[in-house]
Amino acid sequence: xxxxxxxxxxxxxxxxxxxxxxxxxxxxxxxxxxxxxxxxxxxxxxxxxxxxxxxxxxxxxxxxxxxxxxxxxxxxxxxxxxxxxxxxxxxxxxxxxxxxxxxxxxxxxxxxxxxxxxxxxxxxxxxxxxxxxxxxxxxxxxxxxxxxxxxxxxxxxxxxxxxxxxxxxxxxxxxxxxxxxxxxxxxxxxxxxxxxxxxxxxxxxxxxxxxxxxxxxxx
Amino acid sequence: xxxxxxxxxxxxxxxxxxxxxxxxxxxxxxxxxxxxxxxxxxxxxxxxxxxxxxxxxxxxxxxxxxxxxxxxxxxxxxxxxxxxxxxxxxxxxxxxxxxxxxxxxxxxxxxxxxxxxxxxxxxxxx
Numbered sequence: 001x002x003x004x005x006x007x008x009x010x011x012x013x014x015x016x017x018x019x020x021x022x023x024x025x026x027x028x029x030x031x032x033x034x035x036x037x038x039x040x041x042x043x044x045x046x047x048x049x050x051x052x053x054x055x056x057x058x059x060x061x062x063x064x065x066x067x068x069x070x071x072x073x074x075x076x077x078x079x080x081x082x083x084x085x086x087x088x089x090x091x092x093x094x095x096x097x098x099x100x101x102x103x104x105x106x107x108x109x110x111x112x113x114x115x116x117x118x119x120x121x122x123x124x125x126x127x128x129x130x131x132x133x134x135x136x137x138x139x140x141x142x143x144x145x146x147x148x149x150x151x152x153x154x155x156x157x158x159x160x161x162x163x164x165x166x167x168x169x170x171x172x173x174x175x176x177x178x179x180x181x182x183x184x185x186x187x188x189x190x191x192x193x194x195x196x197x198x199x200x201x202x203x204x205x206x207x208x209x210x211x212x213x214x215x216x217x218x219x
Numbered sequence: 220x221x222x223x224x225x226x227x228x229x230x231x232x233x234x235x236x237x238x239x240x241x242x243x244x245x246x247x248x249x250x251x252x253x254x255x256x257x258x259x260x261x262x263x264x265x266x267x268x269x270x271x272x273x274x275x276x277x278x279x280x281x282x283x284x285x286x287x288x289x290x291x292x293x294x295x296x297x298x299x300x301x302x303x304x305x306x307x308x309x310x311x312x313x314x315x316x317x318x319x320x321x322x323x324x325x326x327x328x329x330x331x332x333x334x335x336x337x338x339x340x341x342x343x344x345x
Contacts, residue, residue, distance in 0.1 A: 002323045002326070005321060007227055013223070124248070125248075153296060
């Protein structure tokens with residue numbers, strides 16, 4: 001019969017430790033860091049293209065792009081003039097803190113106002129891994145169904161903001177903004193919800209106002 | 220998880236590990252069956268071959284966002300408070316955890332040899 005040793009160590013502790021260091025780094029540099037999460041195709045990159053273009057004169061912004069393969073998104077984002085670095089996870093379904101550490105080594109972080117991290121398109125695993133960010137932002141497009149917050153609760157539970165994208169397609173799909181919002185609020189009563197249509201630019205002002213407030217809070 | 224276990228084995232001078240207990244909360248995002256399956260695959264051979272993984276499921280516990288009553292909801296999504304029937308705004312007090320609770324092993328009781336083993340062991344990364 002062996003002896004039992006009490007351990008009590010978090011299985012994800014290596015990531016948590018690195019995320020803690022990143023949080024300190026962003027605080028010291030007064031950089032607002034946002035972790036954007038959604039399923040593939042919900043419009044993370046389109047939202048960034050719009051945001052980077054519209055707020056170009058106001059903030060210095062950079063983007064870390066996470067994808068399994070290709071640098072398509074980094075090229076799209078870089079076309080707006082913002083700094084972008086692509087992280088390929090080579091099959092991994094989420095970004096973790098060590099990848100962010102590597103990416104900020106490549107970026108010019110001096111005087112940066114906002115760092116966007118576009119996570120791998122996936123409603124499950126990205127929510128598990130803290131990246132040292134100030135806020136998680138989830139994007140749900142109306143073509144996906146309004147029950148997604150109910151089906152994938154953790155991401156919406158942890159997010160400060162939920163953007164409901166592609167509202168220009170509402171006439172063609174059975175999606176209730178009210179139902180999606182109610183599901184999300186059931187999980188997270190303080191979540192900010194912004195219906196937007198990135199392709200047309202609808203509703204983005206509310207999102208930009210939120211960004212300005214979050215940025216100001218970081219100074 | 221295997222890295223943590225190997226670190227602890229060195230730290231405590233464990234000769235042979237019999238059992239590892241992991242506590243998995245209802246909201247951790249890890250599926251207990253998947254953990255067990257992954258463990259089985261990763262310990263078919265090598266230094267942890269034959270070690271038993273015990274997964275203890277920890278329930279979701281909340282305190283009501285309205286009246287403050289602590290309770291254990293039956294459902295992870297729809298959680299009416301048993302006292303005031305409030306369904307929104309509860310604070311989660313348990314169920315997000317995923318940690319290694321304890322390890323049962325044969326331990327080398329001579330402290331010097333344990334420390335010597337720790338000093339001699341290569342760094343196992345984090």
